[in-house]
Amino acid sequence: MKASAVAYKPVGLALGALGGALAGVAFKQLWKGLGHEDDAPNATDEDRSWREILIAAVLQGAVFAAVKASIDRGGAVAVRRLTGTWPD
Numbered sequence: 001m002k003a004s005a006v007a008y009k010p011v012g013l014a015l016g017a018l019g020g021a022l023a024g025v026a027f028k029q030l031w032k033g034l035g036h037e038d039d040a041p042n043a044t045d046e047d048r049s050w051r052e053i054l055i056a057a058v059l060q061g062a063v064f065a066a067v068k069a070s071i072d073r074g075g076a077v078a079v080r081r082l083t084g085t086w087p088d
Contacts (some may be wrong), residue, residue: 023066
């Protein structure tokens with residue numbers, strides 16, 4: 001394993017935690033902006049329809065995936081700029 005990859009691991013973990021927090025905030029704002037309540041429905045929420053639960057799940061997954069990909073890519077680009085090598 002390359003030294004840059006080893007050095008990137010703790011940075012990647014920290015960026016992942018930050019990304020998760022940012023994605024949570026982004027999804028909450030998106031859900032609220034779509035005219036829904038502050039909190040998205042849980043899968044076991046008896047008072048919510050299948051449609052609403054599945055739409056919330058799909059949107060949440062898409063937001064988290066997009067934020068994760070953005071953070072991972074940005075971190076890798078930063079490592080390359082600093083070290084000259086791409087982390088694995």
